[in-house]
Amino acid sequence: MTQGTTEQAAGQGQTINVNVNSGGGSRYMTMSSEKRRKTALLLCLALGLFGGHLFYVGRYGKGLLYAMTGGLFVIGPIMDTIAISSGSFKDNAGAPLREW
Structure with missing residues (x-):
């Protein structure tokens, strides 16, 4: 089972994506700017x-x-x-x- 959440960093203008794999797999967090x-x-x-x-x-x-x-x-x-x-x-x- 995989859970994904997206959180907005307070006052930073950045999105943080978190993916947690409960099957003993990998965990990762990516951060990307709001600027294009x-x-x-x-x-x-x-x-x-x-x-x-x-x-x-x-x-x-x-x-x-x-x-x-x-x-x-x-x-x-x-x-x-x-x-x-x-x-x-x-x-x-x-x-x-x-x-x-």
Whole structure:
């Protein structure tokens, strides 16, 4: 018998999925951000030099750094575009962004 529950983290904007298999199997917990990859990618392409995608996912310190340095001299948004496209880009809590 498998039980699944979904809980909303208080004030975090994240969904935590819990699956408990009572047959002695595995237990796992996944966490995903409420932020979408498509929105982050569009912001990175349009406002990457100013850190728009970083402000969107809640990484304000790095967003401010991008805004002051032109996206770390243009290299940062290029690397972030690749990370967002591959699915390895994370929000401020370290959760991967939601699918497209």
